[in-house]
Amino acid sequence: MSGHDHDHHHHHDHDHxxxxxTELRVRALETVLTEKGYVxxxxxxxxxxxxxxxxxxxxxxxxxxxxxxxxxxxxRLIKDATPAITELGFAGRQGEHIVALENTPTRxxxxxxxxxxxxxxxxxxxxxxxxxxxxxxxxxxxxxxxVLADFGVRLPKDTDIRVWDSTAEIRYLVLPMRPPGTExxxxxxxxxxxxxxxxxxxxLPRRPEDFK
Amino acid sequence: xxxxxxxGGQDLGGTHGHGQVKPEANEPVFHADWxxxxxxxxxxxxxPAGWNIDMSRFARENRPSGEYLSMSYYQLWFAALETMLKExxxxxxxxxxxxxxxxxPKLVKRVLSPDDxxxxxxxxxxxxxxxxxxxAFKPGDTxxxxxxxxxxHTRLPRYVRGRQGTIERVIGCHVFPDSNANGAGENPQWLxxxxxxxxxxxxxxxxxxxxxxxxxxxxxxEPA
Numbered sequence: 001m002s003g004h005d006h007d008h009h010h011h012h013d014h015d016h017x018x019x020x021x022t023e024l025r026v027r028a029l030e031t032v033l034t035e036k037g038y039v040x041x042x043x044x045x046x047x048x049x050x051x052x053x054x055x056x057x058x059x060x061x062x063x064x065x066x067x068x069x070x071x072x073x074x075x076r077l078i079k080d081a082t083p084a085i086t087e088l089g090f091a092g093r094q095g096e097h098i099v100a101l102e103n104t105p106t107r108x109x110x111x112x113x114x115x116x117x118x119x120x121x122x123x124x125x126x127x128x129x130x131x132x133x134x135x136x137x138x139x140x141x142x143x144x145x146x147v148l149a150d151f152g153v154r155l156p157k158d159t160d161i162r163v164w165d166s167t168a169e170i171r172y173l174v175l176p177m178r179p180p181g182t183e184x185x186x187x188x189x190x191x192x193x194x195x196x197x198x199x200x201x202x203x204l205p206r207r208p209e210d211f212k
Numbered sequence: 213x214x215x216x217x218x219x220g221g222q223d224l225g226g227t228h229g230h231g232q233v234k235p236e237a238n239e240p241v242f243h244a245d246w247x248x249x250x251x252x253x254x255x256x257x258x259x260p261a262g263w264n265i266d267m268s269r270f271a272r273e274n275r276p277s278g279e280y281l282s283m284s285y286y287q288l289w290f291a292a293l294e295t296m297l298k299e300x301x302x303x304x305x306x307x308x309x310x311x312x313x314x315x316x317p318k319l320v321k322r323v324l325s326p327d328d329x330x331x332x333x334x335x336x337x338x339x340x341x342x343x344x345x346x347x348a349f350k351p352g353d354t355x356x357x358x359x360x361x362x363x364x365h366t367r368l369p370r371y372v373r374g375r376q377g378t379i380e381r382v383i384g385c386h387v388f389p390d391s392n393a394n395g396a397g398e399n400p401q402w403l404x405x406x407x408x409x410x411x412x413x414x415x416x417x418x419x420x421x422x423x424x425x426x427x428x429x430x431x432x433x434e435p436a
Contacts, residue, residue, distance in 0.1 A: 026249050027311070033297075044249065047255055047256065048248045050329070093332075093333045114223070114225030115223060129239065145419060150233040168428075202235075
């Protein structure tokens, strides 16, 4: 991490030079591992495509929308989320043991991993940078209302804030409250209201009036 | 004992001076091509190279705190990947420098094929294990997080050590990272969700509506 490629990148800053060096080193390592037969580049491409294109917060939004629309499904999800989520085809790595956390008018749940960046991949995809960053990991447990304010969320002063630090292999999915004015909506339409942040607990779902 | 360790920057809960949370609008899944490759290489090499998730977490955090905090998430992943590959003599630094294999490959366990990718991801790595032991605690029990300072990998955050909380849920018997990260075996232990009052953690003047839970293995806890 020492090179400064000023000849070619004099308009770039220090970080960009470092990143190019990292980029070269990653490429070199991949070549070595491929030449040794330890990795198949086609498998790498498929891993990347899976998490870039297929696995993401739309999965979680489908789970939440179904729980809003179907009381029996909601009951299964609250009782044991992992099989309930598998019913919709979402399962596996970093979601082997999922727990759904139900928000209510008096209780708001918020999820963090202070020690690294544990996150329920099958339903939310890979975590955003802020979730992995020192500001969120340090403050979510000590000042959750301050963190919510960073996201523009203000809750009533007497709402219980329950923070969940994912220190083991249990992954948490927040089940936000269904917005009023959505009676009779289809699951597809409800899913459009469900944001990634509302399933982490740093946001609230969209409201029907947000679309008008 | 704790003087021996030269890492700990990952244990961020309740520390100060890191600034505001800054969400990025319309954030892409990856911010550069090398991040994608570092991510995929780490996932693909786990089985052939024979490391587990606790070893890879420890490889990421095992560096001086200043270094840890100055590196991006995928820089940490990539640094850990290099470390773990070198520790197992699967690659060497001179090979990375020239960008070619200079020595014949070692025999490794099954290489990840494209046909196996979705199967392997779907299977994941469940950590619950059968046990004949009985859980020492039950929901509602008052416990204290032990005041311990392990010199190696642990998942007991510093901000709860010595603090009193309540068992909220008995999760099951799970692989114990403090052993698994060191190659000392899975050593499964009972795992609990323990909830702490915010004022127990941050002082009597704190927000009375805040509670914080961790998931704690039995060796982290004592009756209170």
